[in-house]
Amino acid sequence: MQYPFVPPHFPAAAASSGGGSDSNFSLTFAPAARLGSLVSENAIIVFGRRGCCMSHVVQRLLFGLGVNPTIYDLDEEDEPTVAYELSRIISCAASGGSNPAAVQLPPFPAIFIGGKLFGGVDEVIAAHISGDLVPLLRRAGALWL
Helix, strand or coil: CCCCCCCCCCCCCCCECCCCCCCCCECCCCHHHHHHHHHHHCCEEEEEECCCHHHHHHHHHHHHCCCCCEEEEECHHHHHHHHHHHHHHHHHHHHCCCCCCCCCCCCCCEEEECCEEEECHHHHHHHHHHCCHHHHHHHHCCCCC
């Protein structure tokens, strides 16, 4: 199984990423713009800590449903920056881009479906048990059944 290449750091020098489905991204983007692009351009994206068992649970559930989510594995030192940028993306989306308020990001893994924050592992498991997850994934274009 091949995952798109997502670098864990945001280098200041201009470079292009290599391989995967994200090869059209330039690393010269600011972190917020790059993360915003990842969120808006992928039907489903999972932001999780590298090696986290809860991230693994969400990934296995989605793979089992036939979904191929974009996975963004965070290193521990990148977590505060990415969490801050994701909360800014969420607050800007909620306020229509004006006067972003502070938004509480769920603990990682954070799952975005259809460009919107769906929640964490608890919300994904609850939606799966209630039968709401598959229709949501279909509407987002992440599942073709």
